[in-house]
Amino acid sequence: TLPEFKEISPFPYVSPTNQIVVGNLDLEASNVYNLDAKWEFFPTNKELISVTGFYKSIQDPINKTFLRGSSGYFTYYNTSDKAEVYGLELEANLGLITSENEKGVNLDMSFNFTRMWHEQDLKTIYGEDGNIESTFKYNNKSEVGLEGASDYILNTALNLSTNWEREFNANVSANYASDKIYAIGSAPDSQTVSDSKLYNNEIIEKGFVILNTTISQEITDKINLSFKANNLLNPKIERTQDVYDFASDREYSETTRSYKNGVSVSLGVNYKF
Numbered sequence: 001t002l003p004e005f006k007e008i009s010p011f012p013y014v015s016p017t018n019q020i021v022v023g024n025l026d027l028e029a030s031n032v033y034n035l036d037a038k039w040e041f042f043p044t045n046k047e048l049i050s051v052t053g054f055y056k057s058i059q060d061p062i063n064k065t066f067l068r069g070s071s072g073y074f075t076y077y078n079t080s081d082k083a084e085v086y087g088l089e090l091e092a093n094l095g096l097i098t099s100e101n102e103k104g105v106n107l108d109m110s111f112n113f114t115r116m117w118h119e120q121d122l123k124t125i126y127g128e129d130g131n132i133e134s135t136f137k138y139n140n141k142s143e144v145g146l147e148g149a150s151d152y153i154l155n156t157a158l159n160l161s162t163n164w165e166r167e168f169n170a171n172v173s174a175n176y177a178s179d180k181i182y183a184i185g186s187a188p189d190s191q192t193v194s195d196s197k198l199y200n201n202e203i204i205e206k207g208f209v210i211l212n213t214t215i216s217q218e219i220t221d222k223i224n225l226s227f228k229a230n231n232l233l234n235p236k237i238e239r240t241q242d243v244y245d246f247a248s249d250r251e252y253s254e255t256t257r258s259y260k261n262g263v264s265v266s267l268g269v270n271y272k273f
Contacts, residue, residue, distance in 0.1 A: 001030040003062060007076040017257070021074045022067060028078050031059040046108075048093045056085040061120055063147040065136070065184040066200045079136040079184055083120035083146055089113070099163060106161045114153040118146045122184075138185045138199035145181055150207065152178040166218040178207040182239050201242040203256055208235040222272045230264040237261070 006013070009023035038052040061083040067073040090113045097107035121143055124135040145151075157173035185202040211233045216226040239257045244250075 001032055003027040024076050028060050030061050033057040047095055050091045052089040054087045058083040063184045066186040068186050074183055080120040081123050085118040087116040102163050104163045108159045110157045112155040118149045119143050135187055138187050139201055147181045147184050150177040150180040169216045171214045173212050175210045180205055203239050203241045206238045208237055209233055224270040226268045228266045231261055234260050234263050
């Protein structure tokens with residue numbers, strides 16, 4: 001897995017929200033080994049039920065993390081020598097209602113659920129004299145999850161279609177991803193030992209649900225009306241970070257960013273020439 005351009009670009013990028021990300025030219029490509037085992041069952045020629053177990057071994061995984069120090073910038077490092085992922089995936093495409101009547105309706109459901117267990121070892125780099133040159137360990141942690149990976153992922157959709165002369169279609173889909181690491185934490189500088197209280201903890205992005213719908217209706221052989229509404233629930237997307245308070249000698253959770261993407265609604269007319 002080669003680094004992406006944003007991960008190695010030799011300049012800082014300032015986002016519209018003033019988040020600054022700096023690329024790292026010293027990144028190494030990750031080697032990924034995959035093992036999958038799948039069982040499939042086809043109740044009909046349009047239906048599917050499957051169960052998949054998978055394992056991934058990632059050498060030199062790339063993670064978004066903090067640039068060591070007090071700048072607050074984000075960057076990318078090979079934070080570990082090895083990461084492992086175990087997972088189970090359930091998938092189903094089922095016809096709930098099937099009709100061959102010219103005035104009938106059809107209702108299909110698709111479902112996909114994934115459960116993952118993931119972990120990586122945070123590495124420490126030693127010099128020839130045996131002293132620590134740099135470390136990715138922080139807050140007494142030597143192992144953490146992978147950046148960007150959710151433990152639970154769920155996708156489901158209902159599709160309604162008709163056998164009418166002028167076809168009508170309606171779709172409702174939902175997606176959920178549980179809490180995930182937005183950025184790995186870090187020690188404040190390359191010389192800081194792993195048990196220091198001076199560290200940047202990982203930032204966690206809380207899980208949220210996305211709900212979308214699409215409706216279309218044929219008017220003539222050439223004209224089709226469509227309506228789309230995305231992100232109907234408009235959930236709050238929240239990122240939190242545990243912060244150490246020296247005065248009380250304890251950690252507490254602080255919200256680093258909270259925002260909503262808004263609801264997108266569109267009405268379209270399609271014409272076939």
